[in-house]
Amino acid sequence: MSTYVYGIAAAPGPPLPDGLTGVGDPPRPVRTVEREGLVALVSDAPPELRPKRRELLAHQRVLAEAGAHAQVLPLRFGSVSADDETAGGVLEERAEHFRERLAALEGKAEYNVKAAHHEEAVLHRVLADRPELRAATEANRAAGGGSHEEKLRLGEQMATAVQAQETADEALLRSVLEPYASEVSEGPRSTGWLANLSLLVGEESAAGLLDAVDELAELHPQLDLRVNGPLPPYSFVERTGATADPPVGHAAR
Amino acid sequence: MTVAPAQQQGGGGTGNLYDVLELVLDRGLVIDAFVRVSLVGIEILKIDVRVVVAGVDTYLRFAEACNRLDLESGRNKSPGLPDVVGEMTESGARGKTKGALSGAAQTVSDAYRQAREESREREEAPRRSTSRRKEERE
Numbered sequence: 001m002s003t004y005v006y007g008i009a010a011a012p013g014p015p016l017p018d019g020l021t022g023v024g025d026p027p028r029p030v031r032t033v034e035r036e037g038l039v040a041l042v043s044d045a046p047p048e049l050r051p052k053r054r055e056l057l058a059h060q061r062v063l064a065e066a067g068a069h070a071q072v073l074p075l076r077f078g079s080v081s082a083d084d085e086t087a088g089g090v091l092e093e094r095a096e097h098f099r100e101r102l103a104a105l106e107g108k109a110e111y112n113v114k115a116a117h118h119e120e121a122v123l124h125r126v127l128a129d130r131p132e133l134r135a136a137t138e139a140n141r142a143a144g145g146g147s148h149e150e151k152l153r154l155g156e157q158m159a160t161a162v163q164a165q166e167t168a169d170e171a172l173l174r175s176v177l178e179p180y181a182s183e184v185s186e187g188p189r190s191t192g193w194l195a196n197l198s199l200l201v202g203e204e205s206a207a208g209l210l211d212a213v214d215e216l217a218e219l220h221p222q223l224d225l226r227v228n229g230p231l232p233p234y235s236f237v238e239r240t241g242a243t244a245d246p247p248v249g250h251a252a253r
Numbered sequence: 254m255t256v257a258p259a260q261q262q263g264g265g266g267t268g269n270l271y272d273v274l275e276l277v278l279d280r281g282l283v284i285d286a287f288v289r290v291s292l293v294g295i296e297i298l299k300i301d302v303r304v305v306v307a308g309v310d311t312y313l314r315f316a317e318a319c320n321r322l323d324l325e326s327g328r329n330k331s332p333g334l335p336d337v338v339g340e341m342t343e344s345g346a347r348g349k350t351k352g353a354l355s356g357a358a359q360t361v362s363d364a365y366r367q368a369r370e371e372s373r374e375r376e377e378a379p380r381r382s383t384s385r386r387k388e389e390r391e
Contacts, residue, residue: 002288005284005287007282008282049290050290051278051290051291051292053274056274056277056278057274059277060273060274060277073282074280074281074282075281075282075283075284075287076277076278076279076280076281076282076283076289077277077278077281077290078289078290078291078292079282079283079284079287079288079289079290080287080288080289080290081286081287081288082288086286087287089286090284090286090287094284110276112272112273112276114272119318120318120322123315123318123319123322124322127319127322127324134324137319137320137322137324138324140316140319140320141320141324145320146316151312151313151316151317152309152312152313152316154312154315154316154319155311155312155313155314155315155316155319156312156315158312158315158316158318158319159311159312159315162315187275187276188275188276188278188279188280198276198280226272228272228273231273231276232281234276234277234280234281235276235280237280237281237282238282238283
């Protein structure tokens with residue numbers, strides 16, 4: 001029976017709710033494998049595990065439960081060990097490394113911030129900032145929408161202006177939020193966001209971060225902001241890749 | 254333009270769930286001694302909240318959007334002030350943003366909550382476990 005591994009924590013491990021289950025159908029009970037002052041949070045791995053929504057959620061749920069009480073190094077979804085013994089062997093072999101990462105992340109959590117534009121609001125914003133575009137809009141409207149060419153010309157200018165606003169707003173977001181984070185990581189690439197940032201935030205800075213996001217939304221109504229956190233530090237478990245000073249203006253799309 | 258549903262207080266939007274699941278799939282510690290489950294078939298997560306095609310279609314779309322815009326509502330305000338826009342979108346977009354943010358301010362991830370509730374839907378009192386967890390975090 002192979003062993004599904006969710007995460008790694010310091011022994012004896014966080015208290016887990018009775019009956020906590022993980023992946024599989026029926027969901028498999030979560031247990032721990034202890035070695036070298038560390039525990040791996042594991043369950044039996046169901047045969048033919050697929051990356052279905054419910055399985056991803058189960059993985060996340062186990063880490064959320066465990067992470068509520070202690071720092072946990074989250075493994076990426078779908079990590080399967082040959083058996084408990086092999087999982088324990090990994091703890092033993094890399095105990096130093098895991099302990100270092102646990103210490104480095106102690107008291108910190110990941111906050112993922114995504115930003116998009118409310119379309120109508122950003123158009124208003126752009127027209128307010130650029131009288132020539134507003135004039136063109138009014139002229140087109142007076143002409144019953146304008147000719148095909150006039151529409152194209154205005155549309156192109158608007159598209160360019162909206163893109164510039166996206167770049168400006170991404171830079172704004174970074175400059176306002178980064179001071180609350182000890183590390184920043186660009187979120188996974190997906191379309192539709194002008195920014196997708198993961199921030200590693202200490203407990204003492206979390207309230208400040210959320211207030212800053214609230215204030216950004218207040219001052220810049222074109223911004224559609226979403227915050228998820230506190231999360232297990234998915235983006236920060238490995239030392240490589242994450243820096244406190246990523247390039248600005250590098251839109252995630 | 255986003256199609257993500259507004260976050261309701263106490264509810265869980267699926268938009269939020271996807272926000273977290275991309276991290277579960279894409280981030281986290283990878284240990285080479287462990288086998289990774291094949292990720293074939295995860296298209297379910299690749300949702301595009303907005304498709305922007307550069308070119309004529311985009312331009313026409315923007316021109317149409319400008320044509321439909323309520324210019325009058327901002328007319329007598331001095332341009333460039335954020336609250337000009339704020340007032341116009343107050344009832345719609347802004348309210349939606351507010352809803353999402355007050356959810357965030359509770360520092361309880363909707364995804365956590367929904368995941369928990371889904372997992373316990375056949376068990377008793379999911380709400381109670383949610384509030385218990387909140388207390389524990391504090």
